[in-house]
Amino acid sequence: MAMCKKCGAEKRRWPRSCSRCRSRSDRAETVADAAELAVETGLLGWIGRGAMAVVRLILRAVG
Numbered sequence: 836m837a838m839c840k841k842c843g844a845e846k847r848r849w850p851r852s853c854s855r856c857r858s859r860s861d862r863a864e865t866v867a868d869a870a871e872l873a874v875e876t877g878l879l880g881w882i883g884r885g886a887m888a889v890v891r892l893i894l895r896a897v898g
Contacts, residue, residue, distance in 0.1 A: 839846050839853035846853035873879050 837846050838844070839856055841856045842853065844853045844855050
């Protein structure tokens with residue numbers, strides 16, 4: 836296990852903050868930024884189209 840540079844606690848992986856140092860507001864900001872990026876790049880549309888394609892393939896295989 837790695838040690839946190841801020842508080843010295845053990846943490847799981849190197850790029851992530853430890854659970855003591857990571858605050859809920861940081862998580863909320865990260866989620867909001869990711870959602871905004873997904874909307875701006877049209878990623879949600881691509882995911883929706885991909886899901887519909889999978890459903891169509893399943894229906895063709897079953898029917």
